[in-house]
Amino acid sequence: MRLINVRPSRRTGLFLACLPFIALLVAYAIGSAVRLEANPADKLLPGFQTIADAVNTYAFTQDRRTGDYLLWADTQASLTRLVSGLGIATAIALVVGVAQGVLPLARAALAPLVGFISMVPPLALLPVLFIALGLGETAKIALIVIGVTPILIRDLALQAGALPREQIIKAETLSASSWLITLRVVLPQVLPRLIDSLRLQLGPAFLFLIAAEAISADAGLGYRIFLVRRYMSMDVIFPYVAWITLLAVVMDVALSQLRRRAFPWTEIRQ
Template identity: 70%
Template sequence: MRLINQRLSPGAGAVLKTLPFVALVLAYLLGSALRLAENPNDKLLPALTTLADAIDRMAFTADPRSGAYLFWTDTLASLGRLAAGLGLATLIALLVGMAVGMLPVLRALLAPFIGFVSMVPPLALLPVLFIVMGLGETSKITLIVIGVAPIMVRDLAQKVLDLPREQIVKAETLSASTWLIGLRVVLPQVLPRLLTALRLQLGPAFLFLIAAEAISADSGLGYRIFLVRRYLSMDVIFPYVAWITLLAALADYGLDRLRRKLFPWSELEGAR
């Protein structure tokens, strides 16, 4: 049997899915044990007990100065910025992407400009945003919007262009206006793709968030990671990185489940 035609049983598939994670944990444990055996004070790969102590200190012990639980304070601050940035980017992508995809005049006017803007490295604009908008929340949220919105707009516009022309012609035959075609024909078919585009931009959005928080913030996951790096506090950095990864994975899973729940027919179109 050719490998390309091989089919896995559910059990074998589950085992293979867990193997890379198990290998990663074992590699960490082995590396940590070797380094600590050579130098018990080594900070690069702390033992699991050290990681557990750091998690307890950050997440379940109030800070002596502020009285806050820093881990959860940082999480709420970062998620608030992320939600605001992704929310604005999603709204812009939906409105502009549909308009560019549906209307030839707007497509001729905006498509080249949006394509150009999507090529600009967002992190290169971060100093400009801080100078123009200050060091507050606005510049951080704007960075996320600039970083993900143009890509999502292009994705949504292309999805509109890929819709069968026959659907538009039939709607026009039934005397539907441009507004009604957009609302009743185009919108239901681009919403699943919007959720998929949002899933694909979660990674870049977290990247822009962490970068902005690392440079100028007084709370947040990125702020905390870059604050403790000067002390080589890998026992704090590793849990924070793992937590960021888990949050991104949960958001990705949640958006996928939401798409399947709201638009079950999108599975037939390969919307995943």
């Protein structure tokens, strides 16, 4: 049998999925042991016990100055900014992207502008945002919106424009207006794509969030990572990076489940 036709069982698939993570942990443990044996004060690859102590301090011990549990306070601050930015970006992208994909006049007017904005490196605008909007929450949320929205718009516009023309013609023969065609024909078919696009933009959104928090914030996951880096506190940085990754994975899975439940007809049956 050719390897291209071999499909693993559920148990084998789970084992294969876990294998790379186990290999990474083993490699880290070996590297940490070697470095700590040569220098017990080494901070680059702290031992698992040191990392566990740091997690206990930041997640389960109240900070003496603020009384907060720092990990959870940072998580709340970061997720508030992230969800706000993604929510605004999604709303703008849905309106502009569908209009650009359905209406030729909107496409002619907006496509060049959106294409131009999508090529601007969002991080290059961060100083401009801080100068124009101040160092508060508005600039951080605006960076996420500017970084994510143009890509979502272009993706939705392409999806809406790629719909079979026959569907539009059939709706027109039934006397459907442009608004009704958009609402009943186009929108149900682009919403699943919007969720998929949003999933793909989670990584860039976290990048913009962390960059903004690193420059100006008093709480947040990015703020904490760049605060402790001056002390080379890798025992704090590693758990925070792992936690950010876990949050992104959970959000990705949640969006995937939302898409599957809200639009079951789009799932590919094997």
